[in-house]
Amino acid sequence: MYCLAGLGNPGKSYQFTRHNLGFLILQALADRQQIPLIRRKFQSFYGQGEIAGQRVLLILPQTYMNLSGEAVGHWLRYTRLSPEALIVVHDDLDLPWGRLRVVARGGAGGHKGVLSVIDHLQTREFLRVKAGIGRPPEGIPAEEYVLAPISGALRPELTALIERGREAVEYLLREGPEKTMTRYNTKKPDAEP
Numbered sequence: 550m551y552c553l554a555g556l557g558n559p560g561k562s563y564q565f566t567r568h569n570l571g572f573l574i575l576q577a578l579a580d581r582q583q584i585p586l587i588r589r590k591f592q593s594f595y596g597q598g599e600i601a602g603q604r605v606l607l608i609l610p611q612t613y614m615n616l617s618g619e620a621v622g623h624w625l626r627y628t629r630l631s632p633e634a635l636i637v638v639h640d641d642l643d644l645p646w647g648r649l650r651v652v653a654r655g656g657a658g659g660h661k662g663v664l665s666v667i668d669h670l671q672t673r674e675f676l677r678v679k680a681g682i683g684r685p686p687e688g689i690p691a692e693e694y695v696l697a698p699i700s701g702a703l704r705p706e707l708t709a710l711i712e713r714g715r716e717a718v719e720y721l722l723r724e725g726p727e728k729t730m731t732r733y734n735t736k737k738p739d740a741e742p
Contacts, residue, residue, distance in 0.1 A: 550604040551722065552630050553578070554621050556639040556662040558696075559611045565707070567682040568695040571639040571662075572609055573707075574680060574714035579607050581715060591623035601723035617662040618669030625670065635675040637666055638718065642691060644681025647710050649717050649733045652677050653726050659691075676726060680714050 555575025563569050579586045584598035586609055593608040606628060610620035625635060643658055644650055654674045657664035667673055685694030699707050713733075721729040 550606060550628065550630060551634050551636055552606045552608065552621075552624055552628065553636045553638065553718065554608050554610065554617070554624075554666070556610065556614060556617050556637060556666075558614050559609075563696065565699050566696050567640050567699060568614060569640075570680040570682065570710070570714070571637070573711050574638050574678070574718065575607055575609060577711050577715040578718055581719075591620050591627065593620045593624065595624075601719055603722045605722070614662040614665075616665055618665030618667070621666050622669035632670050632672045632675040635666075635670075636678060636718065636721065637663065637675060638678045638714065639663060639680070640682045640695065641679035642682060642684055642695070644679055644683070646681055646683035647706060648681035649710075649713055650679045650681070651717060651721060651726065651729045651733055652679065653730075676721065678714060678717055678721065680710055 553575060555571035557569035557572030576586065579596055582598055582600050584596040584607055586594045586596045586607060588595055592612045593610050595606060595608045597606050599605065608620060608624055610617045612619050639660060639662055653676055656673060657667055685691055717729060717733045720732060
């Protein structure tokens with residue numbers, strides 16, 4: 550079984566912000582696979598099902614981004630899953646807007662939600678699907694940039710990014726990390742916003 554955790558902030562005011570791409574991608578995956586994320590446990594919405602022949606537990610931590618590791622840690626202990634069975638889906642400032650990157654391990658890269666997961670699991674050995682949001686324009690603090698709603702002009706690109714993220718997670722479950730990295734860790738030709 551795999552545990553898939555989408556990182557984001559709860560509440561309507563954060564719904565379509567850059568920092569909530571993890572939530573948006575995981576919700577799109579749940580919708581596509583008809584896995585309702587309506588049950589609550591361990592400060593999360595969750596659902597269980599099967600994707601690409603793999604049993605999966607999908608979770609959306611409701612702890613706010615910086616405490617995401619609390620919920621993820623509870624779930625891994627409860628299910629007795631190893632960190633290698635965890636896939637964390639999140640936004641990434643260091644990737645240009647619209648790019649995806651799948652990695653098998655690594656540091657937090659300044660992402661406080663990922664740092665919380667690392668701190669609670671005491672390991673960096675878990676899969677990540679990163680969705681690129683790009684760096685903020687000069688003069689705008691990163692915290693303000695990631696929490697600002699994505700403008701209407703970017704909504705079509707946002708929809709495309711969510712769909713690519715969903716497809717990447719499905720492909721990862723079906724084909725494994727190596728093939729997924731080869732397929733999705735490529736440059737996206739679209740211009741940045």
